[in-house]
Amino acid sequence: MIKKAIGIISITICAIFLTGCSAFAPKDPLPSWNEGAAKSNIIEFVSTVTNPSNPAYVLPAERIATFDNDGTLWSERPVYFQLLFAIDQVKSLAPQHPEWKTTQPFQAVLENDMQALAASGEHGLLELIMATHAGNTTEEFALIVKQWLATAKHPKFNRPYTELVYQPMLELLAYLRANKFKTFIVSGGGIEFMRPWVEQVYGIPPEQVIGSSIKTKFAMRDGKPVLVRLPEINFIDDKAGKPVGINQHIGRRPIAAFGNSDGDLQMLQWTVAGAGKRFSLLVHHTDEVREYAYDRDSHIGKLNKALDIARKKGWTVVDMKNDWKVIYSGQ
Amino acid sequence: MIKKAIGIISITICAIFLTGCSAFAPKDPLPSWNEGAAKSNIIEFVSTVTNPSNPAYVLPAERIATFDNDGTLWSERPVYFQLLFAIDQVKSLAPQHPEWKTTQPFQAVLENDMQALAASGEHGLLELIMATHAGNTTEEFALIVKQWLATAKHPKFNRPYTELVYQPMLELLAYLRANKFKTFIVSGGGIEFMRPWVEQVYGIPPEQVIGSSIKTKFAMRDGKPVLVRLPEINFIDDKAGKPVGINQHIGRRPIAAFGNSDGDLQMLQWTVAGAGKRFSLLVHHTDEVREYAYDRDSHIGKLNKALDIARKKGWTVVDMKNDWKVIYSGQ
Numbered sequence: 001m002i003k004k005a006i007g008i009i010s011i012t013i014c015a016i017f018l019t020g021c022s023a024f025a026p027k028d029p030l031p032s033w034n035e036g037a038a039k040s041n042i043i044e045f046v047s048t049v050t051n052p053s054n055p056a057y058v059l060p061a062e063r064i065a066t067f068d069n070d071g072t073l074w075s076e077r078p079v080y081f082q083l084l085f086a087i088d089q090v091k092s093l094a095p096q097h098p099e100w101k102t103t104q105p106f107q108a109v110l111e112n113d114m115q116a117l118a119a120s121g122e123h124g125l126l127e128l129i130m131a132t133h134a135g136n137t138t139e140e141f142a143l144i145v146k147q148w149l150a151t152a153k154h155p156k157f158n159r160p161y162t163e164l165v166y167q168p169m170l171e172l173l174a175y176l177r178a179n180k181f182k183t184f185i186v187s188g189g190g191i192e193f194m195r196p197w198v199e200q201v202y203g204i205p206p207e208q209v210i211g212s213s214i215k216t217k218f219a220m221r222d223g224k225p226v227l228v229r230l231p232e233i234n235f236i237d238d239k240a241g242k243p244v245g246i247n248q249h250i251g252r253r254p255i256a257a258f259g260n261s262d263g264d265l266q267m268l269q270w271t272v273a274g275a276g277k278r279f280s281l282l283v284h285h286t287d288e289v290r291e292y293a294y295d296r297d298s299h300i301g302k303l304n305k306a307l308d309i310a311r312k313k314g315w316t317v318v319d320m321k322n323d324w325k326v327i328y329s330g331q
Numbered sequence: 332m333i334k335k336a337i338g339i340i341s342i343t344i345c346a347i348f349l350t351g352c353s354a355f356a357p358k359d360p361l362p363s364w365n366e367g368a369a370k371s372n373i374i375e376f377v378s379t380v381t382n383p384s385n386p387a388y389v390l391p392a393e394r395i396a397t398f399d400n401d402g403t404l405w406s407e408r409p410v411y412f413q414l415l416f417a418i419d420q421v422k423s424l425a426p427q428h429p430e431w432k433t434t435q436p437f438q439a440v441l442e443n444d445m446q447a448l449a450a451s452g453e454h455g456l457l458e459l460i461m462a463t464h465a466g467n468t469t470e471e472f473a474l475i476v477k478q479w480l481a482t483a484k485h486p487k488f489n490r491p492y493t494e495l496v497y498q499p500m501l502e503l504l505a506y507l508r509a510n511k512f513k514t515f516i517v518s519g520g521g522i523e524f525m526r527p528w529v530e531q532v533y534g535i536p537p538e539q540v541i542g543s544s545i546k547t548k549f550a551m552r553d554g555k556p557v558l559v560r561l562p563e564i565n566f567i568d569d570k571a572g573k574p575v576g577i578n579q580h581i582g583r584r585p586i587a588a589f590g591n592s593d594g595d596l597q598m599l600q601w602t603v604a605g606a607g608k609r610f611s612l613l614v615h616h617t618d619e620v621r622e623y624a625y626d627r628d629s630h631i632g633k634l635n636k637a638l639d640i641a642r643k644k645g646w647t648v649v650d651m652k653n654d655w656k657v658i659y660s661g662q
Contacts, residue, residue, distance in 0.1 A: 191582070207538075
């Protein structure tokens with residue numbers, strides 16, 4: 001009883017003086033973000049759409065937020081990590097495929113020609129995936145991805161790839177979910193490449209992952225039903241494909257979207273064109289010391305047209321160097 | 332204080348005598364189900380996988396349950412309701428398409444030849460949908476569906492189609508969700524035909540609906556981004572397509588699956604082939620008085636091979652006539 005009374009008196013004193021009461025101050029939901037427009041825009045948006053007395057209030061069921069993955073949630077340099085995974089698979093399978101020595105993009109892989117590989121883009125990546133993984137079942141493929149992630153390390157940072165996820169974005173995902181947002185990945189990368197690890201790393205379950213895919217086929221093997229991965233593109237979840245993938249998978253328009261390149265432009269346009277309050281954000285890679293600096297002329301993660309439109313429309317642009325206290329967790 | 336003491340004494344008396352304490356008996360989660368094998372199988376399964384001390388316990392995140400729609404959650408006779416919707420659309424658009432008078436399946440629609448229509452199956456249905464709805468945007472199409480459902484009535488029951496959903500299945504959906512299952516629809520019907528109403532009727536949000544689809548294309552109209560529906564099949568979510576659709580959309584194998592026809596066989600096979608405890612159920616249409624009776628020879632909702640396999644494998648088969656106290660809500 002006495003303790004309770006002291007608590008009430010403390011709160012009253014705080015309310016009166018509004019100072020020196022850190023124990024009662026709301027906890028910063030985005031501690032790795034420096035104070036600035038990006039952080040305050042995010043908090044203003046979330047506070048507004050979750051406030052039932054605000055005209056822009058959004059019901060929890062409609063709080064859909066979509067995130068690009070490569071360059072938005074984790075790094076994408078020197079090349080997409082999925083491409084580095086495919087390279088290792090090509091190298092280990094090369095003895096069985098002598099024709100790869102003179103066929104692109106396999107030749108580039110075997111000659112370690114990163115520039116030629118980067119130029120092949122996400123289509124090239126998917127071609128490598130198809131050539132190296134067709135015939136596997138979905139479950140076998142998931143196991144190969146997990147095994148690779150458990151041992152492979154990034155050439156510059158010498159850390160597992162799953163540690164090269166952006167700490168400020170992990171905080172943003174958690175902040176949105178704490179405010180009853182449903183967070184989805186909408187990536188040009190392979191859906192089956194992401195699903196084995198994104199739940200553990202981002203807290204995003206497999207059913208909230210949208211990505212590029214190859215076709216699969218139901219078959220019986222030794223009396224057991226399996227899904228066999230076929231060497232045929234099913235869907236490219238990039239550029240104008242992103243709104244298509246979102247509609248196909250989610251069936252409602254996001255109210256917030258997060259990307260980092262021209263490949264995310266249509267997703268952001270689709271998101272902000274809906275009725276009511278909307279939020280769109282681009283991560284701008286400006287930190288060549290702690291990560292990489294690139295935008296308009298980059299082969300990977302090119303940010304040119306979307307950057308112009310973002311500035312014209314007043315979308316939030318994160319300056320990684322200045323807006324983020326840390327890049328990766330554990331730094 | 333006195334009330335609390337009486338409560339404690341009552342509970343103690345109940346615990347001692349284990350009788351005459353209906354106020355404390357657990358509420359029947361499936362009141363529209365008669366006592367019998369189907370009901371007890373469901374409850375035994377749910378109790379087992381949600382009991383943390385049972386070796387067959389399943390974490391909430393992995394409690395995925397998939398439901399066919401036509402004939403499993405709502406009726407599908409005299410023909411799929413989506414076909415009746417398409418018929419009305421064809422009739423209203425017919426003056427602009429004189430060629431439909433001599434082209435199937437349009438001719439059958441205009442001549443009210445239900446048998447010819449039924450024979451065209453779900454592919455025929457999709458052909459009608461494509462012909463009557465291509466060029467619309469996704470949002471325009473959703474509006475057309477809603478408007479039709481608000482006025483159209485079933486030819487036999489003279490009730491809105493959304494009232495012809497099975498009360499016992501609504502209870503089953505609610506029971507599973509109360510036990511932290513995530514419930515999905517996996518239907519041969521059109522994904523965009525279901526999404527406008529299933530959230531309100533079944534409590535299943537659009538992002539948990541998997542179905543057949545036509546392709547869509549991102550486009551700018553009057554400076555606004557839209558998704559235009561194209562006259563081209565994207566995916567047929569039927570038979571061997573159901574496990575493919577489940578994997579594409581959910582990315583993990585269901586632990587329980589519910590269907591009513593041979594079109595659901597592969598979904599059920601895929602579900603029960605996973606590790607751990609699994610559940611599969613077929614709704615058998617045996618009630619020609621309260622609904623319809625059909626199985627092996629039916630054009631729509633044919634249940635032949637799956638019925639044999641269900642009996643051989645010991646899957647649960649619901650006898651609608653004997654297992655369900657009511658068919659529809661409000662009866």
